[in-house]
Amino acid sequence: MIRAIFFDIDDTLYDSTRLTTMARLNSIRAMIDAGLDYDEKFLYERLYEIIKKFGPNYPRHYNELLKSLGLKEDPKLIASGVVAYEHTKFAYLKPFPRVVPTLLKLKDRYKLGVISNGIAIKQWEKLINLGLHHYFDVVITSEEVGYEKPSKEIFLEALKSLNVKPEESIMVGDNPSTDILGAKSVGMITIRIRKGKRAKIEPKNELEKADFDVENFDEIPKIIDIIEKRHKNTI
Amino acid sequence: MIRAIFFDIDDTLYDSTRLTTMARLNSIRAMIDAGLDYDEKFLYERLYEIIKKFGPNYPRHYNELLKSLGLKEDPKLIASGVVAYEHTKFAYLKPFPRVVPTLLKLKDRYKLGVISNGIAIKQWEKLINLGLHHYFDVVITSEEVGYEKPSKEIFLEALKSLNVKPEESIMVGDNPSTDILGAKSVGMITIRIRKGKRAKIEPKNELEKADFDVENFDEIPKIIDIIEKRHKNTI
Numbered sequence: 001m002i003r004a005i006f007f008d009i010d011d012t013l014y015d016s017t018r019l020t021t022m023a024r025l026n027s028i029r030a031m032i033d034a035g036l037d038y039d040e041k042f043l044y045e046r047l048y049e050i051i052k053k054f055g056p057n058y059p060r061h062y063n064e065l066l067k068s069l070g071l072k073e074d075p076k077l078i079a080s081g082v083v084a085y086e087h088t089k090f091a092y093l094k095p096f097p098r099v100v101p102t103l104l105k106l107k108d109r110y111k112l113g114v115i116s117n118g119i120a121i122k123q124w125e126k127l128i129n130l131g132l133h134h135y136f137d138v139v140i141t142s143e144e145v146g147y148e149k150p151s152k153e154i155f156l157e158a159l160k161s162l163n164v165k166p167e168e169s170i171m172v173g174d175n176p177s178t179d180i181l182g183a184k185s186v187g188m189i190t191i192r193i194r195k196g197k198r199a200k201i202e203p204k205n206e207l208e209k210a211d212f213d214v215e216n217f218d219e220i221p222k223i224i225d226i227i228e229k230r231h232k233n234t235i
Numbered sequence: 236m237i238r239a240i241f242f243d244i245d246d247t248l249y250d251s252t253r254l255t256t257m258a259r260l261n262s263i264r265a266m267i268d269a270g271l272d273y274d275e276k277f278l279y280e281r282l283y284e285i286i287k288k289f290g291p292n293y294p295r296h297y298n299e300l301l302k303s304l305g306l307k308e309d310p311k312l313i314a315s316g317v318v319a320y321e322h323t324k325f326a327y328l329k330p331f332p333r334v335v336p337t338l339l340k341l342k343d344r345y346k347l348g349v350i351s352n353g354i355a356i357k358q359w360e361k362l363i364n365l366g367l368h369h370y371f372d373v374v375i376t377s378e379e380v381g382y383e384k385p386s387k388e389i390f391l392e393a394l395k396s397l398n399v400k401p402e403e404s405i406m407v408g409d410n411p412s413t414d415i416l417g418a419k420s421v422g423m424i425t426i427r428i429r430k431g432k433r434a435k436i437e438p439k440n441e442l443e444k445a446d447f448d449v450e451n452f453d454e455i456p457k458i459i460d461i462i463e464k465r466h467k468n469t470i
Contacts, residue, residue, distance in 0.1 A: 075359045
């Protein structure tokens with residue numbers, strides 16, 4: 001019997017790939033509008049390299065962008081990038097279609113949780129902006145556990161927090177090499193949602209191959225019905 | 236002849252007092268909604284004390300709020316406060332009525348500047364959110380100058396940046412003890428706009444008393460006409 005369903009956040013509950021793409025593009029455009037006289041595509045790629053180098057949570061990407069162009073720290077340019085990013089972020093922080101009705105349906109029958117790599121407050125900010133912070137019985141972040149997906153520890157911590165066994169639990173995520181591999185390695189059932197930048201990436205090995213693949217969120221309840229029936233037939 | 240007009244930002248170009256009041260209230264309400272089981276008024280006052288103690292730019296007000304209540308750092312509660320504050324901030328970061336048409340009118344005839352106490356990027360973020368970042372020939376912040384209003388240095392720096400004399404320049408601001416006192420002390424003409432939390436505070440001495448008081452932004456061009464006529468009559 002299935003008792004708990006765990007979800008990844010980015011590219012699973014909302015379109016994180018589109019958000020970051022559009023937010024970076026809009027921030028570049030705002031900086032050009034504020035006087036940064038460079039080609040849009042050139043700046044976008046330069047910013048991409050800087051974010052890759054310093055990590056997504058580094059707070060001074062735009063300062064580094066100007067520095068890499070040999071320019072001084074112009075607060076008008078930096079603020080233009082920051083404000084455009086923030087506004088785009090809020091505009092795109094919406095759940096994927098059918099996430100809310102599907103979670104409402106699942107919530108009646110199962111415990112729901114989140115297992116997410118990242119900083120606790122930042123991941124909670126996303127859930128709150130998505131309007132999903134009241135749906136989950138537990139939210140497990142790598143910052144709090146001290147281990148990131150695909151480490152077994154973060155999945156085991158999540159199972160423990162809801163007092164469920166791996167075989168009673170489903171992990172839903174977009175990333176074969178973190179969500180799927182990690183959940184399978186502790187014995188959870190896995191559903192891969194083919195969304196975002198990894199939608200078309202094929203699993204590199206058997207452990208990265210999910211038990212089920214879906215393209216849309218509202219296919220999940222039907223998959224769970226199939227899983228439940230198999231369970232019964234096995235008994 | 237008047238050649239330049241300088242403006243304060245907070246409670247001059249937009250309703251900073253209302254923004255902070257509403258953003259703090261909404262952050263408290265969001266934290267209560269997220270599970271913080273205390274009285275709204277009690278929490279609001281506690282938060283007010285914390286912001287007074289740590290300053291408005293301290294990034295961990297909500298962490299301190301929980302700490303002061305003897306609670307652990309719950310990322311859900313903290314993120315709820317942060318997100319509600321941000322959304323309210325964006326909703327209220329709108330210019331006072333008639334600011335935009337008045338600036339458009341003045342921009343044809345005068346150089347326009349901002350003289351603001353605060354962190355350069357933060358003050359620019361406000362101007363950008365207000366949609367006013369293209370209106371000013373120069374933006375002078377205390378962070379960049381190293382002196383805060385009412386110090387003479389920040390006003391002299393502003394005058395120098397536009398290459399104008401004090402008697403050719405007008406300072407528009409809400410705060411008698413910073414905007415008015417400082418601008419008068421270097422010989423600028425002063426217009427006090429009676430907005431925000433200081434609207435009803437009377438000047439403590441002659442230097443805090445502006446040359447002109449207005450209640451609304453669109454009275455400014457008429458006041459400047461009066462000033463220009465006086466100038467002519469003096470010559």
